[in-house]
Amino acid sequence: MSLLEIKEGRYVLDGEPFRILSGAIHYFRVVPEYWKDRLQKLKACGFNTVETYIPWNVHEPQEGAFQFEGMADVEQFISLAGQLGLHVIVRPSPYICAEWEFGGLPAWLLQDNSMQLRCSDPVFLAKVDRYYDQLIPKLVPLLSTNGGPIVAVQVENEYGSFGNDTSYLQYLRDGLLSRGVDVLLFTSDGPTDEMLLGGTIEDVHATVNFGSRVAESFGKFREYRDHEPLMVMEYWNGWFDHWMEPHHIREASEVAEVLDEMLETGASVNVYMFHGGTNFGFYNGANHIETYEPTVTSYDYDSPLTEWGDVTGKYEAMRSVLGKHGIEPGCPLPEPMLKYAYGQVTLSEYSPLFGQLDQLSSPVKQPSIQPMEKFGQAYGFILYSTWVKGPRLGQKLHIQEVRDRAQVFLDGQPLGVVERWNPQPLEITVPKEGARLDILVENMGRINYGPLLRDPKGITEGARIDNQFQYDWTIRTLPLEQGSLAQLNYEPVKRSMEPAFYRGYVDVEETCDTFLRFDGWNKGIAWINGFNLGRYWQAGPQRALYVPGPLLRQGRNEIVLFELHGSPDMPAITLTDKPDLGNIAAVDDTFLNFVQDDENV
Known part of the structure; x- marks a missing residue:
């Protein structure tokens, strides 16, 4: 048994001073076969903890029907992290944001127009209780107090950016406690008066989220919590992309400089994201500031590890900063995953939507x-x-x-x-x-x-x-759910401008990572062997979809596109060994300051 506590204004683990050095990896954005690789690369960089959200809509896709297998096997992910010697922070709050569909809330909540979300509405709380009755007992054996790796659990996520229902936060806290969660509880919010006033409760540890202006952000936090350790629960080291906008990057040198400043203050940090992964299927979210902005399939986030798991210059820059502060790699760095260009694949069959x-x-x-x-x-x-x-x-x-x-x-x-x-x-x-x-x-x-x-x-x-x-x-x-495509009847491809499914096959001897280029196609959805890779769209910025090697099989592999606007003259895709996230736009400090101050993106 071990316990992360707060004593004399600092974290203490097993009676010894402890600094949380964490990176965010979302199990639900990574195929399970690659969980170990991504976690080892986190440890090899010098981090001692992994953080993950838990999305309600993944685990209760239909009301009352729960899913905890495959990419939803959160217990296996947490256990694996523990076996590799990492501590774990979990964020199981009903809402996660995370640029994830509906912020992790299940769509079936919208069947009831009168139900109020993320507040003390008893109808909403009853839905949360039923979910927690399934989820939390799976987490309790994995708590550090029970010999597991989980050292901290989030109560709600960035609630001060949405509401100020303190009784709702207290209800969630009490629900965790009553179900046996006896590790450190926390909230996370932006470093502004409004967000800290609305999102924190007195007897729960508060953390902050930001990407720059370290002294100013911690200064605002200290106005509210002067005796708690400094913890950046989300250090935004990159950014995400919307369709019809450029691909965002943030310079590695700037990211390293801000991380160094955080560590100089003695703060703990969770790098968001350390490895972004992919919004497979229909799980991408959207934002709405002046207009609706849907998020692309890739969640690369310009992270230290790419969407496909490669080390970047940002990884090396962070590794250098951690070394400066006396933090050594926790294990050897695994080799990169193999990538292969399988070449052009003709989609020679089609199935018009209106005929099916x-x-x-x-x-x-x-x-x-x-x-x-x-x-x-x-x-x-x-x-x-x-x-x-x-x-x-x-x-x-x-x-x-x-x-x-x-x-x-x-x-x-x-x-x-x-x-x-x-x-x-x-x-x-x-x-x-x-x-x-x-x-x-x-x-x-x-x-x-x-x-x-x-x-x-x-x-x-x-x-x-x-x-x-x-x-x-x-x-x-x-809904085009898994298995529904098997009901389709195909015929030899014809030139058509109506929505249709297009099918082709590729033979594979060795299964490696690859990237599906959709040049010439307009807009739609791509599947490989029945697995929904996500959306493609010529509007960009993303020009290729990541295909993890475990989704392929030796021998024949089926590729299906649901194209909304008709096929190109040559109905084919290309499987290449090179990613393409699109034309670049830098995320500068001015942008991050806007996000910090007015976190409505």
Whole structure:
């Protein structure tokens, strides 16, 4: 048994002074076969602790149905870290942010319009309690007080950036205590008055999140906690990317300089992220400042370890700073993972979406449009279809509150695209005999941060022609979950501009990491052997999707693209040994200061 405590203003572990040197690695963003490699590289850099969030939506994907296997096997990840000699910080709060879909909250919470999120609403708390009754007993045996590696547990995440319901924070704290969590509890917030006032409670250790201005940030923290150790729970050493924006980087020398300044103060630190990983599947989040901004598939974050696990100059710069402070590597550095260029793969078969609807879903008749959550759907696409009476000449079709991107078809022909960030109406002309109207809506990721967190998907208000709302809809949910693609019927590929699935095969002798380039394709989803790699989009910045070697198998491998806007003349992808995260934009100190002061990104 060991216990991390606070005595005389500093951390003490097993009675000895202790500095937390932690790096963030999210088990749910890394294939399990690579957990050991990433953890060893953390230890080899000199860190003694790993930190991870725990996303509720991964572990309770449907209400009352829990998942703790495969990439969701949090117990195995924590146990492995302990076996490698690392301490563990876990952040199981109902909300995690993390640029993760809905900030980790499960989409089924949005079925109840009256439920209030992240507060003392008893309906919400009952959902949290049921989840914690499943999750926390799995963590308790792994606490350091029970011989495990977990030394600290978070109560809630950046709550001061969202609300000020102190009783809610106390309820979560009490829920952890009553379920047997007897290690150090903490909160984490930005270093501002508002955030520290709203996000902290007196009897729980407070930590701060920031990326620069060390003296100023710690100075603000000291105004509230003058006898607690300094801990940067998130030292933002890089940044994440949105579609339609450049790829962000932060100079290694600047990152090292700020880390050195933190350590000079005697502070503990958790580097966010040490290894970012990947937003596989439909799990990317989104932000909304002035407009909606969906996050890309890669969560490279310009971290010390790349998305594919390679050491960077930032890793070496941090290693140098730790060495300056007398901190030695904890183990040898593992070799890089092999990467291989398997070459071009022709996608010679296709399956048009509108011809396969009965294989993918069952129709539901509704008088009015409803968002996907009302049908028990969390992710993917939803199709709204109706018959429009004619004649109508040069009228305007308005999709009222589309979440997030709608493709509109009239009698099977593309009419246009309506996007949340560009919600212009479409001109529509309907012949006297009428026409079929189809609206295919993509959920591009729920907002993960800020006051607009409640983010139902599909069409949330309705579709109207001029001022006339249209009724009598047939609705099909298209979550495109694992296994659903096996129901499709394929035929030899034809040139088409409608949404369709494209399939091809690649033979592999040795399974290595590779990168799927989607040059010539427009927008869609990619699968390898039934595993959802995530979204691709020519809008960039990301130009290639990371394919971890364990997703491949010796022999034949199936590649499927769900392309929304028709194939290129040569329907093929390329598996290359080189990543491509896109054109670069530097994250400078001015940007980080804005984030610190007004953490609404």
